[in-house]
Amino acid sequence: MGANEVTPEGPAGLSGQRAVRANNLATVLRTVRRLAPCSRAEVAAAAGLTKSTVSSLVAELIERRLLREGGTAAARKIGRPGLMLEIDEDSVAAVGLEVNVDYLTLVALDLTGRELFNRHVEFDARAAGPEASVSRMAELVTGALADPLLAGRGILGVGVAVPGLVDATTGTVRNAPNLGWRGVGLGASLSAAIASPEPRDIPVLVDNDATLAVLAECRDGHLAGALDLVYLTGEVGVGAGMLANGVALRGASGYGGEIGHVCLLPDGPRCACGRRGCLEALAGIEAILRRSAPDLVSDGPLSGATLARAVRVTVERASADEGDVREVLHRAGGWLGRGAAVLVNLLDPRAVILGGYFVPLGPWLVPAAETQLGEHAIVPAGEERRVHLSELGLSAAARGGAATLIQALDQGRLELPTGWPPASAAGGQ
Amino acid sequence: MGANEVTPEGPAGLSGQRAVRANNLATVLRTVRRLAPCSRAEVAAAAGLTKSTVSSLVAELIERRLLREGGTAAARKIGRPGLMLEIDEDSVAAVGLEVNVDYLTLVALDLTGRELFNRHVEFDARAAGPEASVSRMAELVTGALADPLLAGRGILGVGVAVPGLVDATTGTVRNAPNLGWRGVGLGASLSAAIASPEPRDIPVLVDNDATLAVLAECRDGHLAGALDLVYLTGEVGVGAGMLANGVALRGASGYGGEIGHVCLLPDGPRCACGRRGCLEALAGIEAILRRSAPDLVSDGPLSGATLARAVRVTVERASADEGDVREVLHRAGGWLGRGAAVLVNLLDPRAVILGGYFVPLGPWLVPAAETQLGEHAIVPAGEERRVHLSELGLSAAARGGAATLIQALDQGRLELPTGWPPASAAGGQ
Incomplete structure (x- = not known):
């Protein structure tokens, strides 16, 4: 199987027509990211989809506030400006968080990958141990979410970078020798800690720091x-x-x-x-x-x-x-x-x-x-x-944690935040 | 970009609707390979395509003799036997050829990956040099094509395994130190040698022996x-x-x-x-x-x-x-x-x-x-x-050379042999 293959089951285990729809939504999102500002017709031509399919997909993406109309069409000669599509950069944010031997770094990115927030604090995760570290990490995340720079945005999730062997499927740190952590259910603990006292349903992904850093380098370095x-x-x-x-x-x-x-x-x-x-x-x-x-x-x-x-x-x-x-x-x-x-x-x-x-x-x-x-x-x-x-220095892995959530959205592998967008019901899928 | 991504340009540089059609043909081919014997409805459900689309794609694949109806439905409880689909294993063949320091191995596989032909000959490619080696390789290929085991089949191509650094895009052996070859346009030379005296238009792919061997192990070992x-x-x-x-x-x-x-x-x-x-x-x-x-x-x-x-x-x-x-x-x-x-x-x-x-x-x-x-x-x-x-022993790399052509067909990256099938015009694409 090659890199181009879409598995029959499609992304996120969906099957049949739902998988095709999720794939197509992601295809349109990626295509607009690449061509923006661009018209629906340009998206249809580039993505190999019919115009009516693209119109329906774009309507859903606009309703979900991932795309918006009205891109700066000044640089373009064709198309009416009002019909141009672009990524809606004011709507959602992705958070990345790195825990390492001597620091925590938190970064938040908008949907275009622009950095909205960056905080680096000295922290001795080895001395603190997993429990106190999770508390401190949750504090950092909830503090960031309350910050005016992020308030009002839908949060795609928190991508956590850990220097060690990670089971990304379950969010478990299997062995991080330099932190002295072994078998730590970091994803579940952090998710619970973030959801208290204010209930929040924010996905937490955990991955290896080097892997997330190289993804950030490929996107932003x-x-x-x-x-x-x-x-x-x-x-x-x-x-x-x-x-x-x-x-x-x-x-x-x-x-x-x-x-x-x-x-x-x-x-x-x-x-x-x-x-x-x-x-x-x-x-x-x-x-x-x-x-x-x-x-x-x-x-x-x-x-x-x-x-x-x-x-x-x-x-x-x-x-x-x-x-x-x-x-x-x-x-x-x-x-x-x-x-x-x-x-x-x-x-x-x-x-x-x-x-x-x-x-x-x-x-x-x-x-x-x-x-x-x-x-x-x-x-x-x-x-x-x-x-x-x-x-990207000491922000690389945290940036990668955030970027990997945007990438998952681009690939149809991530659901939007519950209750997003807040004003209207999310479009049926 | 993840492993699931289909590039907007689609396979083989096709664009728009043609790429979608090629992708869908490949999806149906892969789905039948996985489920055979199976009905059109099962293919549609598994591939996330409509039944009418699948019917049209299946018709084209049957016309091209990659699929056929009438699979052995004995083991199945549902569906009329005549409507079951399976890979047409009697139609085309893929040839793999390994050149190494002391031997040549040629293997031919049918579309299900079954070995049709296997020949291993001692040959000193280093002493012979590139030109004489290409002649001997072409002789081996044309001999195999004339063999009753392969005669009458459409040949997908020849996948050649070389112990060295290969530019797979151009079929050039950049450096095979143990053969003493450097900058050898093997793909083009072998293609020309195979087409003489009898004109043949058979694609020749060249790749590294270890890479092709591991592909064979993944499929057949x-x-x-x-x-x-x-x-x-x-x-x-x-x-x-x-x-x-x-x-x-x-x-x-x-x-x-x-x-x-x-x-x-x-x-x-x-x-x-x-x-x-x-x-x-x-x-x-x-x-x-x-x-x-x-x-x-x-x-x-x-x-x-x-x-x-x-x-x-x-x-x-x-x-x-x-x-x-x-x-x-x-x-x-x-x-x-x-x-x-x-x-x-x-x-x-x-x-x-x-x-x-x-x-x-x-x-x-x-x-x-x-x-x-x-x-x-x-x-x-x-x-x-x-x-x-x-x-797979000394056949691994050659098997991989053949398998990679079948894989390319499965992924919509390979055209069918010119003039295939011989009896009727190939379906318009």
Whole structure:
């Protein structure tokens, strides 16, 4: 089965005519996103649907406030302005939330992917534990929903990014070693916490941070539009988000992307996973900081606050060329390049993106990474693969959490918020 | 964009209503494949199309001799037998052809995937060079087409498997180091050679051997139906065929799957690629044979005939526990397991399949491979990943070449053979 296949059952398990309708609504939504402002006739021609079908679908999408008429037709020569269609950017919002070792980031996007809201707070999820973390996350979400920037919008859902192995179907964090979480029903807990005291029915999706980050890079980063990308998270752990022809690779059980535990050096340094010579033990942020700022980093688990501070100090020391900090970063960069070469040799992406805390350390990591990538990767002649630094920084995974909800809507896999739009009954489907 | 998306342009660059028709024809074909024998009404219900649309599509597919009426309805309780639909297995055939270092394999499948024809010949493609190899391949194809087993069938095309980097769009072999081929326009040359002296218009597709082999395993091997699989070719080179959710991963430039040149041991043995410690240098068939049968394998490139013989001798020696042959295979198996672990950690497939010459050597390779895979792979608790031996053996890639043509037809991406069916004009589209 190829990437173009629509399964007979259609999206979201619908069957028969309902699936066709849901698919067609999504097709029209995507087509308008691509061509807007555009007329119904243009949509019909591009989507391969009849004009009368498109008119009926557009009416439903306008009623649901996903599309609206009256796009800025100034730049166009044809069609009456009043009949032009565009995405209704004032109606709904998608929320993305990342929990990581030392911070929470919340981002909200409108239906065009524009950022409406961004909040980054220091938070030690490992010390707090799952329960207190869920409370803090819910607080952040309900605070955002009450903010004037989001008030009055329909909320598509909350997409949560977690640094670990996630069962996206059930929203369960199976194992997030760097948070110390195992078997946490995050989706259900967070959904319940958000719905109290004010009852709310907001879907919560949970996914891996690297996977969501690479989806964000593909949509919004400076490599936006590239359909084959690899993203390395720069946190305590090193995970890979992998996009092949625009589709995220998660693996059969959601255990894909574990580049951090690929062995690059047999008999190398001991990794937190118990093995030796893993990429994470050679070039993860914690491994770097234990060498670049040993005075700040004590033995035992690295606390969130210490981590952020040690990164800042490492940047200062590298800038001032203190001690052997540049050499430490050069070596780590080299191992990152060798890890990237494994990904390039297997997946042949257009580019490799370093994210998270690799971004501030990038000036000292990237040169060695590109050298080693060049030596170890097999690529077409004249097409060297570059190592890029993410421009989405610590917001990438949260943006991806929000973007994945918009994408689900685009693909007919997501229902609209209950009671949306508020003024009239939602159109029958 | 997700796996379910149908691009607005539809298959094969068609636009608008034509694309919809082509998509719908393919949907009906796939639905009948899945449900056969089945009635038009069942197809309509399963595919989400109206009965009148399905009737029109079925009429065209019957006219084209892809479907027929009169399936064996004995096992079914409903419907009149005469109205049941099934795939017409007597009408067309798809040909697959693998060229490798020491052999050519040709396989032909009917539309249900049943093998009609299988021929394996020893052939030294490296010594012959591209031109003589194309002649020999064309001879094999035209010989098969004239065989009573295939005569009278419409030929969907020839899918050619090559151990190297292939531009599938143009049918060009960009670099097949173990054949010594670089920049060979194989698709065009073979197409021309097949069309002479008797004019024939048969599409030739060229793809990577590992990619085609994993597609065959997913369709026909003992793991058939598993949508996440990894296949390692056991030839002079070691390539990975990778399937994620049923979609083959080729990479942005078709350079994916180069597991053979992932470095597993810095400063390890020198590889033919010039690097050190590549999987291919540690556990490729040539690396194994130079240790297990040094008396048969001289310096310099390994000839095809020597390779096949040295594999047989190695099997004999391992069976008789001669010298250190079992230890050589045990060590190579361990490196294969570590290479497999890289694939499992990144892609999380359901299983890893060893193909080609790894199959006869399997009894001595697999135990060590599974031990190392278990030690180095991160998988869900209780879900150890196994190392399987291909049951398709040296036919896997050729079968995949044929299967990919059937798949293209199923997806509306392939035209029927010119002048097919011969008796009447093909239905207008």
